[in-house]
Amino acid sequence: MVVKIICCLLAGYLCGNINVAWLIGKYKNIDFRKVGSGNLGTTNVMRTLGKKYGLITYFGDFLKVIIPMILVQYVIFGDEDYNKLLGLYTGFGCVIGHCYPFWLHFKGGKGIAAMSAVMACFDPLVIPIGVVIFFAIVFKTKYVSLGSLAIAILFPLWVVLRCGILDTNPYFVHMLIVTLCYTATVFNMHRANIQRLLNGTENKIGQKKGVEK
Numbered sequence: 085m086v087v088k089i090i091c092c093l094l095a096g097y098l099c100g101n102i103n104v105a106w107l108i109g110k111y112k113n114i115d116f117r118k119v120g121s122g123n124l125g126t127t128n129v130m131r132t133l134g135k136k137y138g139l140i141t142y143f144g145d146f147l148k149v150i151i152p153m154i155l156v157q158y159v160i161f162g163d164e165d166y167n168k169l170l171g172l173y174t175g176f177g178c179v180i181g182h183c184y185p186f187w188l189h190f191k192g193g194k195g196i197a198a199m200s201a202v203m204a205c206f207d208p209l210v211i212p213i214g215v216v217i218f219f220a221i222v223f224k225t226k227y228v229s230l231g232s233l234a235i236a237i238l239f240p241l242w243v244v245l246r247c248g249i250l251d252t253n254p255y256f257v258h259m260l261i262v263t264l265c266y267t268a269t270v271f272n273m274h275r276a277n278i279q280r281l282l283n284g285t286e287n288k289i290g291q292k293k294g295v296e297k
Contacts, residue, residue, distance in 0.1 A: 085166065088161065088170055089170065089173050092156055092170050092171075092173040092174040092177060093173050093174070093176065093177040093180075094177065095152060095156070095174060095177065096149075096152055096153075096173070096174040096175060096176065096177020096178040096179075096180075096181065097177040097178070097180055097181040098177075098181060099148050099149070099151075099152045099177075099178050099181065100148065100149070100177060100178035100179060100180060100181020100182040100183075100185070100198065101181045101182075101185040101186065101187060102144075102148045103124050103182070103185055103188060103192055103193070104140070104141045104144030104145050104148070105123075105124040105125055105126070105128065105129050105141050105145075105193060106124050106188060107144075108129060108133070108137055108140065108141060109124075112133065112137075114132065114133075116128050116129060116132065117188075117191060119132055120132050122191075123192070123193050123194055124185075124188065124191070124192045124193050125141070125145070125182075125192070125193025125194050125195075125196070125197065126138050126141045126142040126145065126193070126196070126197050127194075127228055128193075129141040141197070142197045145182060145193070145197040145198050145201070146197055146198075146200065146201040146204075147201075148178065148182075148198075148201075149175055149178040149179070149182075149198045149201035149202060149205075150201040150202075150204060150205050152174050152178065153171045153174050153175050153178070153201070153202065153205040154205060156170050156171050156174045157170065157171030157174075157205065165254075166255050168206065168253075168255075168259070169255045169258055169259055169262070171205060171206065172202070172206060172259060172262045172263065173262065175198075175199075175201070175202030175205065175206070175266075176202070176262060176265060176266060176269075178198055178201075178202070179195045179198045179199055179202065179266060179269060180269065182195055182197075182198040183195045183198075183269065183273055193273075194232070194270065194273040194274060195266075195269060195270050195273055196232045196235060196236075196270065199235070199236065199239065199266055199270060200214065200235065202239075202266070203235075203238075203239055203242070206243075207242065207246055209246075210238070210239075210242045210246075213238070213242075214235050214238055217231070217234055217235065217238060218231040218232070218234065218235055219231070221234050222289065225288075226288035226289045227281065227286055227288060227289075228289060229274055229277035229278075229281065229286060230281060230286075232270065232274065233270070233271065233274060233277075233278070235270075236266065236267045236270035236271060237267060239263045239266055239267060240260055240263040240264050240266075240267055243256070243259050243260050243263045244260060247259055247260075248260070
């Protein structure tokens, strides 16, 4: 299993290196690393170019994760009883590749769009719940980052519910550890946002402020 896990991580990392925001930036002659939050992700593209390009970025990042996960989970290792675990490792590789692309000096996006694809492939039932939680928090607080952090927390809690309580998956503990790694990665990528939230200086939706670092 160890060799398969390593292969899934590496394959996922390479797929995660496909950076849609960078491609859109090349098309529009914009380096998103030098504007807005400086991140190559959906939120920065949307704030800079509007909803159209923000949605293109999101769905592009979504597809670069869910396609390799589907191939690993249902095609390549579909007969293995730990296929969902291998899918999680593939997705984690994608998220790491998205956040730390080697060809962009390890500076990419914050991983939320990529992680939402992982959650969708792992269990589609979590998506409507995640959407409601995300938009409820963003609508109430106007903080996109706070909604994103809530989704990162939801993922391991969902694994506990689905694989530990409602089902007795033999790989539950292993799955939980991997999903906690997702949460830790997203929180690490949002550490500046967390500090601004604590300080009350985080940008809100529709608020025009200076460059977000």
